[in-house]
Amino acid sequence: MAEEKDSKLEQAKGNIKETVGNATGDKETEKEGKQEKLAGKAKEYVEKGSDKANDAIDNLSDKFKK
DSSP, X not given: OHHHHHHHHHHHHHHHHHHHHXXXXXXXXXXXXXXXXXXXXXXXXXXXXXXXXXXXXXXXXXXXXX
């Protein structure tokens, strides 16, 4: 769960940075914000996939224990 909060925080920080860059005309800051936001989204998807894989493994383990 902590990782999920980290990825959401990274997305939020990236969004703020992108918005500030856009508002001030600073293309480099805007670009960095977009990259941070995308990195946070990617981490979130990886975490969700990992959670699903772990759930599937747990389900299989439970079936073999019976």
